[in-house]
Amino acid sequence: MKQLNGTIGDILALLAGSSLPLSFAPYGLFPFAVLSPALLFYLWQNISPRRAFWRGFLYGVGLFGVGVSWVHISFYQFGGLPLLGAIFLTAAFVLWMALYPALLGGLLTRFFPNNTPTKLLLILPAAWTLIEWLRGWLFTGFPWLSLGYSQIDSPLNGFAPLLGVYGVSWITVFSAALLIYGFYLKKKLALPIFILIWGAGWLLNGVSWTTPVGKPLQIALVQGNMPQEFKWLSSYQLSTIERYLELSQVEADIIIWPESAVPLFLHDIRQYMPDFFKKLAKQRITYGSEFIIGIPVMTKNGAYFNSVVSIGTQPGSYNKHHLVPFGEYIPLQFLFGEFLKLLEVPMSDFSSGKAQQDNLYSAGQAIGVSICYEDAFGALIRNSLPGARLLVNVSNDAWFGDSIAPHQHLEIARMRALESGRYLLRATNTGISAVIDNKGKITSLAPQFEIMTLIASAQAYEGATPFVRFGNALVVGGLFVCLLLGGVRYQCHLR
Incomplete structure (x- = not known):
């Protein structure tokens, strides 16, 4: 031809x-x-x-x-x-x-x-x-x-x-x-x-390749559906937190809030919402729940991290390691810094957490945490395995509106669950929140752009797939x- x-x-x-x-x-x-x-x-x-x-x-x-x-x-x-x-x-x-x-x-x-x-x-x-x-x-x-x-x-x-x-x-x-x-x-x-x-x-x-351990857990994924253009405005910060607190009044072993669900630094919460931790403690007593929450954290030297904290019997934190270039940090600032100031992206100079971090613990289970874009990197998720019995990804795909990106991102998360032989619990701000089983199948899903709490069961697994062993x-x-x-x-x- x-x-x-x-x-x-x-x-x-x-x-x-x-x-x-x-x-x-x-x-x-x-x-x-x-x-x-x-x-x-x-x-x-x-x-x-x-x-x-x-x-x-x-x-x-x-x-x-x-x-x-x-x-x-x-x-x-x-x-x-x-x-x-x-x-x-x-x-x-x-x-x-x-x-x-x-x-x-x-x-x-x-x-x-x-x-x-x-x-x-x-x-x-x-x-x-x-x-x-x-x-x-x-x-x-x-x-x-x-x-x-x-x-x-x-x-x-x-x-x-x-x-x-x-x-x-x-x-x-x-x-x-x-x-x-x-x-x-x-x-x-x-x-x-x-x-x-x-x-x-x-x-x-x-x-x-992996085996279930213990009884299934009751999981609550809180999808606040806060519009991205309002999320970081000071006039909406407290109402955002109140929404998540209200949506968390459910019976569940683990309640998961998405990436930066709390639009305040961890150390500022006591100043702007003094009763925040008291309300969480009350809900823990009332419903027997433990929390995994997306929240930015600032150190004493002024560095800040896109983080997840666990609030329960074994508190801990995870700092995002693989940051999004030009969104969470500016590479080659001497070349791009002035130009990229045109981008009105809040919280765009995060520090990177360590590649190897301890797993979080919630409801007695070791949790491998990733934040947003990190679940696209199988080698990074593998760092938490085989110790982690559950995987959690918190995300905010509101940046991409009603496009095909959130669907592609969910597909990527499904691959991480399949590779690792673990349930993956995905909590997002505007969707698509989902519970994914160890075969990469979606067992429960929250529609996009709806305010809701997705309640579903999830099974902890242990063991290692060949990919987890060899990467x-x-x-x-x-x-x-x-x-x-x-x-x-x-x-x-x-x-």
Whole structure:
């Protein structure tokens, strides 16, 4: 098909990337995660490295332009930027992210120009997944839209407790490469291998890697639904706290408030609401509850943290470690500091907590806590395991309004529960609050933009999945081995 060597092929690359977000929440059309990369792989055949770079770039523009364009909401609606400024920053972010698939296409075509089975089945899937892994930590990382997340409801989800999200990405990309292997190289073996892999994933989903311990707990997730534009105004601070106190008058073992539910520093509460802790103590006595609360904490030297505190028989605190660049802190302030003062983002110079912190304890259970964006980093969540019997994520997705971002974020949280074999309790300000079981399934859910307390049961689990034991090391090591073996076989094939 000579026409694919020109503009039509470029347009198809853009459309292929634009279709990939359909495989993620809220759409959940997981086959697109195989079909979309497969089309890109086909469009990379028999073209120059420059053209492959360009098509990879167009693919990335489609993927991130459709999949994460919601970042403009925080710039424009809540950051105080004019519409053109918000569009400019969003476009710059999308173009930067698009460089990852662009580099993949250019480098693959430059160093492996011939279309061999080794390139398709060993080199290409490994290189794609390594680029995803690189994107997940380089420049603080942006692991959003990694292919593995799209398979949370597909048969491939059985591989998640074994290999983590990047392992699922690898198998998904390998499946896409198999399609090209069968279609482009006319290999009949592709179909049975495809069926074998997806069947193995389905069977693995029935394996229980962790074991329940104790009786189920009664959990209350408090969703205050405070509008983001009002939340930090002094005239709304006390009424916000009163709302959460009122919504917490329920019988539950653990009551969880979302990220920065209390819009005051911990040390200021006694001044502005002297009876706050007395009210909590009364509710603890009346309902037998313990609390996990999102609240900022300031130290004596003026540093402040985005924190979670546990209030009960074993009080403790957790300080957010992985901060959101340009939202919670400003990297390279000497370059961006003055410009980013235009963004009217409250509390935007947090300090980072330690990577290794003690688990919190509530209702006698060890709790692994993450705050908002941190649940996108499986290696960070793994720090609390296998000691933690429950996982808690508190978040505030109000920054992204009524977009697809909260749905994507919930999907990411589901992957963390599946990888770890633990229930994950997700409390958010405006939704989507949810209880997720150890298989990554949602057992209870609070609709967005509703004031409510979600009451549900959750089971504590102990033990370690293979991913908890080995983390990403197993997969990343395997990817490098595939690249090495693939490179050697490729050179031998040329001779």
